[in-house]
Amino acid sequence: MNSIPLTSLFITLVILLILSAYFSGSETGLLSSNRYRMRVLADKGHRGAKKAESLLKRTDSILVLILLCNNLVNILASAIATIIGMRLYGDVGVAIATGMLTFVMLIFSEIFPKSIAAIYPEKVAFASSHLLQLLLKICSPLVYIMNLIIRSLMLLCGVKRNVSSTSLSTEELRVVVNQSAKFIPFAHQQMLLSILDLEKVTVDDIMVPRNDIGGINIEDDWKSIMRQLNHTPHSKIVLYKEDMDKNILGILRVREAYRLMMDKNEFNKETLIRAVDEVYFIPEGTALNAQLLNFRNKKERIGLVVDEYGDIKGLITLEDILEEIVGEFTTSMSPSIDEEVSEQSDGTIIIDGSANLRDLNKLFNWNLDTEDARTFNGLILEHLEEIPEVGTSSEINGLKITILEVSDNMVKQAKVEELQTK
Known part of the structure; x- marks a missing residue:
C-alpha cells in the first residue's frame, strides 16, 4: 500500500464514495417506486421499467445484493481513508480520517442520494436497474448462499416468511382514488368511489318503497284499469290480483299495453295478463355489487325486493343501480x-x-x-x-x-x- 501514490488513493476513495451513494440511492429508489406506474411503463416497452420490475419480483435477492455491495464499498473506503490519514498525519490521522469519512459518507453517500431517490424514485430505479441486474447475475451464487443463511436464521427464530403482495384492499383503493384527484376529473373520481361503495349499499337503500310502487289490481273495473294505464307515470307497473303481496301476476310494460290498445277488439283483461313479464324477486339486504351481477347474469332489468316472509318491500331497477354510480340520468317521475x-x-x-x-x-x-x-x-x-x-x-x-x-x-x-x- 505504501507504494501506491496518494493521488491514486484519493481517486479510489472518491470512486468508492460514488459507488456507495449509487447503492444507497438504488435501494431507496427501487423500494419507493410506484409499482403500478412501473407496470404500465413496462407494458409500453420501457427497458428500465422492465428491468426494475424484474428485480422487484426478487426483493430479498436484490436487497441482499445492494447491502452486500454497499457494505463492501464502505469497508474498502474506510480502509483507504485510514491509510491516507496515517500517511499524512501519522497515528492522529487515523482519528481524523475516521471522523471526516463518517461525515462525508453520511452526507454524500447516504442522506443526499436517498433524498434524491425519494423525490424521483422511478428515474433512479430505472437508471440503476441496468447495473444491478448485471451484478445480480455475477453475484448470484453468493446471494443465494446468504439468502439461505438468512432464511435458516428466520426459521430458528420462528419468523414466517410471507410473500409480499401488491394487491390493494377496497379502502386502500379509495385512498388511491382520493389522492389522484389532480389526474382524474372530479366526476370520474366520484364514479370510481361510487363503484367501491356498491358493496356497502344494499337494494333496501335505493329501492322504490312498497307504497310508491305503481300497480294495477286486475280485479278493478275495466274503466278504472284503462284510466290507470293512461295516466301512470311509470314505464313498468306491477299487475296483481286483489293483494300485491299474495298474488302478483307479473310486471306489465306500459308500452306493450299501449300497443295492445291499438287492437281494441283484442284488448281485455285476458290479453293484459298474457302480456306481463315474469316477476324477478330479490332478497332484502342484497348488496348492490352482487345485484348488478345478478341482473346481468339473469338478463333482468327490474325486480321486486321481498323480506324473509315473502312480503313486498320495494322495487329496484338496473337503472337505479347505474344511477348510484354515475348520478341521476333517467327521466323518472320520482322526485330527486x-x-x-x-x-x-x-x-x-x-x-x-x-x-x-x-x-x-x-x-x-x-x-x-x-x-x-x-x-x-x-x-x-x-x-x-x-x-x-x-x-x-x-x-x-x-x-x-x-x-x-x-x-x-x-x-x-x-x-x-x-x-x-x-
Whole structure:
C-alpha cells in the first residue's frame, strides 16, 4: 500500500464514495417506486421499467445484493481513508480520517442520494436497474448462499416468511382514488368511489318503497284499469290480483299495453295478463355489487325486493343501480333529492318526509342512522315512537327537527336546523 501514490488513493476513495451513494440511492429508489406506474411503463416497452420490475419480483435477492455491495464499498473506503490519514498525519490521522469519512459518507453517500431517490424514485430505479441486474447475475451464487443463511436464521427464530403482495384492499383503493384527484376529473373520481361503495349499499337503500310502487289490481273495473294505464307515470307497473303481496301476476310494460290498445277488439283483461313479464324477486339486504351481477347474469332489468316472509318491500331497477354510480340520468317521475329539499334564507332546511336518508347524508354531510329507517319520515317516527303533531320539535344527531305537515300517518314535511356544537 505504501507504494501506491496518494493521488491514486484519493481517486479510489472518491470512486468508492460514488459507488456507495449509487447503492444507497438504488435501494431507496427501487423500494419507493410506484409499482403500478412501473407496470404500465413496462407494458409500453420501457427497458428500465422492465428491468426494475424484474428485480422487484426478487426483493430479498436484490436487497441482499445492494447491502452486500454497499457494505463492501464502505469497508474498502474506510480502509483507504485510514491509510491516507496515517500517511499524512501519522497515528492522529487515523482519528481524523475516521471522523471526516463518517461525515462525508453520511452526507454524500447516504442522506443526499436517498433524498434524491425519494423525490424521483422511478428515474433512479430505472437508471440503476441496468447495473444491478448485471451484478445480480455475477453475484448470484453468493446471494443465494446468504439468502439461505438468512432464511435458516428466520426459521430458528420462528419468523414466517410471507410473500409480499401488491394487491390493494377496497379502502386502500379509495385512498388511491382520493389522492389522484389532480389526474382524474372530479366526476370520474366520484364514479370510481361510487363503484367501491356498491358493496356497502344494499337494494333496501335505493329501492322504490312498497307504497310508491305503481300497480294495477286486475280485479278493478275495466274503466278504472284503462284510466290507470293512461295516466301512470311509470314505464313498468306491477299487475296483481286483489293483494300485491299474495298474488302478483307479473310486471306489465306500459308500452306493450299501449300497443295492445291499438287492437281494441283484442284488448281485455285476458290479453293484459298474457302480456306481463315474469316477476324477478330479490332478497332484502342484497348488496348492490352482487345485484348488478345478478341482473346481468339473469338478463333482468327490474325486480321486486321481498323480506324473509315473502312480503313486498320495494322495487329496484338496473337503472337505479347505474344511477348510484354515475348520478341521476333517467327521466323518472320520482322526485330527486334536490326537489325534496329547500334551503331557507335563515339557514334552516325544509325537507320532505319521503327524502332518502343516504341522499341527505351525502348532500349535507350528516350522519343520520340508516340502519332502521330509509326515509326522513321513517327516521322521525323511529325516534319519536308515535305519529307526531304539527309543531312537534325534537333533536336527532345534532339537528333540531320541527314537524310542519302530517298526513296519512306520515310526516310529509319538516324543518331542520343544525344546532351549534360546543
